[in-house]
Amino acid sequence: MPLITDTPPPRPATDLFMQLPLKKTILLAAAAFAFSASCLAGEAQVAVAANFAEPIKAVAAVLQKTTGHTLKITVGATGKLVAQIRNGAPFDVLLAADTQAPAQLEKDGLTQAGSRFTYATGKLVLWSADATRVDPKGEVLKGGNFRKLAYANPKVAPYGSAAVQVMGQLGLATTLAPKLVQGESIGQTFGFVHTGNAELGFVALSQVLEGGKLKSGSMWLVPQVLYAPIRQDAVVLQRGAANPAAQALMRLLKSPNIQDLIRSYGYEL
Amino acid sequence: MLLTASDLQAIGLTLQVATLTTVILLVIGTPLAWWLARTQSLFKKPLGALVALPLVLPPSVLGFYLLVLMGPHGAVGQWTQALGLGVLPFTFPGLVLASVLYSLPFMVQPVQNAMEAMGTRPLEVAASLRASPMDTFFSVVLPLCKPGLISGAVMSFAHTVGEFGVVLMVGGNIPGVTRVISVQIYDHVEAMEYADAHRLAAVMLGFSFVVLLALHLYNGERRRGTPP
Numbered sequence: 001m002p003l004i005t006d007t008p009p010p011r012p013a014t015d016l017f018m019q020l021p022l023k024k025t026i027l028l029a030a031a032a033f034a035f036s037a038s039c040l041a042g043e044a045q046v047a048v049a050a051n052f053a054e055p056i057k058a059v060a061a062v063l064q065k066t067t068g069h070t071l072k073i074t075v076g077a078t079g080k081l082v083a084q085i086r087n088g089a090p091f092d093v094l095l096a097a098d099t100q101a102p103a104q105l106e107k108d109g110l111t112q113a114g115s116r117f118t119y120a121t122g123k124l125v126l127w128s129a130d131a132t133r134v135d136p137k138g139e140v141l142k143g144g145n146f147r148k149l150a151y152a153n154p155k156v157a158p159y160g161s162a163a164v165q166v167m168g169q170l171g172l173a174t175t176l177a178p179k180l181v182q183g184e185s186i187g188q189t190f191g192f193v194h195t196g197n198a199e200l201g202f203v204a205l206s207q208v209l210e211g212g213k214l215k216s217g218s219m220w221l222v223p224q225v226l227y228a229p230i231r232q233d234a235v236v237l238q239r240g241a242a243n244p245a246a247q248a249l250m251r252l253l254k255s256p257n258i259q260d261l262i263r264s265y266g267y268e269l
Numbered sequence: 270m271l272l273t274a275s276d277l278q279a280i281g282l283t284l285q286v287a288t289l290t291t292v293i294l295l296v297i298g299t300p301l302a303w304w305l306a307r308t309q310s311l312f313k314k315p316l317g318a319l320v321a322l323p324l325v326l327p328p329s330v331l332g333f334y335l336l337v338l339m340g341p342h343g344a345v346g347q348w349t350q351a352l353g354l355g356v357l358p359f360t361f362p363g364l365v366l367a368s369v370l371y372s373l374p375f376m377v378q379p380v381q382n383a384m385e386a387m388g389t390r391p392l393e394v395a396a397s398l399r400a401s402p403m404d405t406f407f408s409v410v411l412p413l414c415k416p417g418l419i420s421g422a423v424m425s426f427a428h429t430v431g432e433f434g435v436v437l438m439v440g441g442n443i444p445g446v447t448r449v450i451s452v453q454i455y456d457h458v459e460a461m462e463y464a465d466a467h468r469l470a471a472v473m474l475g476f477s478f479v480v481l482l483a484l485h486l487y488n489g490e491r492r493r494g495t496p497p
Binding site for chain 2: 181198
């Protein structure tokens with residue numbers, strides 16, 4: 001907490017407080033404290049692609065501990081977040097699940113110039129909540145011995161369009177089509193599979209890993225040759241250009257410790 | 270105004286879901302309303318509150334519980350699997366079941382109100398003429414409660430057409446199976462296909478206005494028609 005020592009010591013305010021009843025004094029003191037705290041530590045509104053929902057919590061905790069800045073996190077499919085940003089949503093930073101969306105925003109002058117960089121490269125997995133269903137080679141997809149296969153809406157979710165590429169590359173697009181169910185984001189897709197309503201689903205590796213190990217169920221790590229790399233870019237939006245909390249988050253995402261943390265969720269960097 | 274094939278499919282599906290839901294609600298909602306209107310049971314108030322729940326519950330709560338309950342590990346899911354019906358989320362029957370629960374108060378409450386307003390007098394007269402309870406129900410109660418039944422049916426239908434959150438949570442967005450108009454519009458908006466969203470949204474706006482206008486006109490006409 002180095003920032004606290006930088007502030008001047010509080011003015012003696014006893015004479016003011018003496019004239020007030022106790023209740024008001026407490027209220028005033030609380031208000032003053034809240035105000036000074038908000039001066040020291042900023043707050044950034046961050047739009048986060050759903051695959052990064054877990055890691056961002058850990059990142060936010062580190063940010064708060066080291067700088068006092070807090071993050072207000074909104075999770076959704078990248079395409080939806082971009083639609084919201086274009087319509088004036090008050091976000092300072094976008095952590096997307098692709099490179100196109102941030103690049104397009106940058107081209108349209110909606111970002112802080114030069115702030116864009118790749119914070120992670122994601123991996124796609126075929127996952128089931130059932131520990132025995134998915135074999136290590138993903139043969140289960142060809143067998144067709146399942147009722148529903150969940151994937152994210154490819155129009156708005158990059159992990160969804162990666163799933164579409166994989167099904168196409170395997171030549172299974174038409175046979176799998178009747179079994180497909182669509183989540184509105186990779187987060188909802190995970191929910192469909194987690195509750196068992198879909199036996200299988202294409203989700204992000206980051207959703208099923210904890211500390212580098214599979215949390216539960218069974219999975220097939222889809223070979224990288226079957227889909228274009230899911231490079232995920234972060235960008236500071238116009239509104240965040242003057243926000244110290246937003247800038248601190250971007251610096252933190254580039255630090256080696258946080259990059260190790262991100263890797264522990266199965267991302268590459 | 271040109272609607273795409275997938276828009277028309279969504280409209281067709283929505284009308285199917287709404288029609289089926291309304292028919293089912295007429296069949297189960299009417300006796301339920303009758304029981305609620307007549308009973309002295311201790312369970313009257315709790316059951317009435319239970320029926321009204323979908324009015325105040327966020328659709329996400331209803332959708333979440335349905336997803337868990339109807340899923341393969343849920344109570345309802347185990348039961349439907351045992352009956353050989355499979356698991357209901359992401360299916361047309363699942364969507365109809367969700368809609369029935371979601372629109373239940375829109376059917377039960379107008380009908381129950383009409384039945385309570387009717388009073389006991391017509392029943393006593395029917396009984397004195399030796400009409401059986403069944404006969405009384407069909408030839409006295411239902412005709413007297415026709416306005417309530419019509420209100421309930423129209424509101425249930427329109428409410429089901431306007432359903433969104435629950436479908437989003439248990440539907441899985443499958444074209445022709447669970448992708449209803451509201452979800453289709455949401456999809457268009459989220460993908461920034463605003464022109465497509467506009468066309469379909471305008472259809473919904475027009476439809477909803479016409480339905481409510483018709484219902485108001487019908488109610489107004491009826492009130493003028495009845496002698497004081």
